[in-house]
Every structure is written in structure tokens, then in C-alpha cells.
Amino acid sequence: MTEDDAVDDARDDELLTIGAFAARARLSAKALRLYDRLGLLAPARVDEVTGYRYYRAGQSGRARLVALLRQLDMPLARVAEVVHAEGSEAAGLLDAYWAEVEARVAGQRALADYLCARLSGRSSEMYGKFVVETVDVPEQVVISETRHTLAGELPTWIGASLARLEEAAGVCGGVTAPPFVVYHAEVSMESDGPAESCVPVADEAAARSWAEGQGRAWQSQVRVVPAGRLAYTRITKAQVAHPQILAAYEAVEEWIAARGLAVAGPCREVYFADWEAAGPEDPVCDVAFPVS
Secondary structure, rough: OOOHHHHHHHHHHHHHHHHHHHHHOOOOHHHHHHHHOOOOOOEEEEOOOOHHHHEEHHHHHHHHHHHHHOOOOOOOOHHHHHHHHHHHHHHHHHHHHHHHHHHHHHHHHHHHHHHHHHHHOOOOHHOOOOOOOEEEEEEEEEEEEEEEEOOHHHHHHHHHHHHHHHHHHOOOOEEEOOOOOEEEEEEEOEOOOEEEEEEEEEOHHHHHHHHHHHOHHHEEEEEEEEEEEEEEEEEEEEHOOOOOHHHHHHHHHHHHOOOOOOEOOEEEEEEOOOOOOOOOOOEEEEEEEEOO
16 A cells, blocks of 8 residues: 555545535535435444534545435435445446336326327327227137226236236147237226236137136136227337327227227237337337227
């Protein structure tokens, strides 16, 4: 160790009052007390008699890190995870948080576009952003789960139910087509459906045997979905969120009405992509109506 290194170490070990440390770290004393309570940045020493807090000068780097993370609107609990991790782990936690932020902002942008179009009377312009097509779907044997659920609970239930059904498909001859969710009645913040998660499978006999073994668990069943034509529009992961997705449904309904077609059954969402791997702007879902 050189003489300069020794001087630097001594400076890092220098004890500062909370006021002096706050000025050095460019934080308020109030913020430092909060960080102490939450275990983010504890004082180097607390005087047992006066209760005064003292910080080492070398703690300023961590204090600034906490402050910078808070500038990203990161919740304090998530800040704690980052500052207690090290190196690549800490960077990975920050990357994961920011991916969530970007997904949320993308969804909010889609919602803002939807609301602006509604409020300004530009609904037809908004619907024009969605390309609607038709596809003929063959008869499918599906294993399914049905549940009454509100919109706030829907994403969690869809993920869990489709995971269970895709696992069960292994004993039903395997998955033959993308899974989908059928809405037998409206699902919103006030209306609870029901909704039905469906996974097409290859072996009807094996599927019925599986369903018998399930009893009433998860309201599981096997049914045959008849062949038919779907009118659909493809949407991104950001657009799937409620209520942004309502614009896609309305666009398909308008397209159907404009062409003199009739809705022939309950609407559905077809999930054809890897949800976890997809980014906010990646296509993941078809919003569809059976038509005749």
C-alpha cells in the first residue's frame, strides 16, 4: 500500500454527522433515516447517549446508488434487493425491473391511444390500426378449465390454467394447436364471466379418461369444438392488457358488422407465442370471433 492509498482509506473511514454525510451524498437527512429503517443504508455508528447517527465517508457511493435507483421510481423493497446483491446479480435485478417498467409504459401508451380516440370521436381511425382477417379452423378436441373471474385476476388465472392444461396434454396425445381462452360472458372489473381456458389435444379417448380422473378439480372437462370460421386481429403483448384489449375486440366487431356477417359464438383469445420470452411489441395473441 502506498502512502496515497493509506490517505484514501483514512478518508473513507472518516466519520461524518448525518448532516455532513447528507450534503456529501446529496440526500436529505430524512431520506437517510428512512433508508436506515428499511435496512438500505445503516449508519456506521449511533451514539448510545445522544442517538446521533454517524456515517463513514466511504458509504456515500451506496447512498448515491440508492438515490439513483429511486429516480427510476423503483419501490424501496426492490431497491433493497439490488443494493444487497452484487455484480451481475444486481445488474440482472435492475434489468428485470426495467423490463417491467417498459411493459407497463407500452401498455399505458396503448390505453392512452384508445382513450384519446374514444374521447375525440375518432373510433373508426382507432379501429383502422387493427388488421382483421378470417381463418377456417377445423374441429378440435380440447381439455379445458372454467372459472368465474374478474379482469384483475384474469392474467394470473390464464397463465396458471393453461400451464396445468398443457402439462395434462401429455397424457392426452399431445397439444395439436395453440391454446385459447373463451369468454362465455363479459369479464371486466365488475363482471366475472365465466372464462374457459382450452388446450387442443390429439386423443379424445385419453382426454376423457383424464377428465374422469380429475373429478371436479379446476372445473375440468373435455369437449369438441366444431369446425368454423374466425374473424380475428393479431395484437402485441402490450395490447393484451385490460382495458387496452377492448379496442381490438371492438375493431373486430365493427369489421364483422360492416361486412354483413353474424357473430356465431363467444369470443376468444388465441395465444400462439411464448409469453415469457415475448417483448411488449411482439405479437402474441389473436382476438377472434366465430362468424357465419
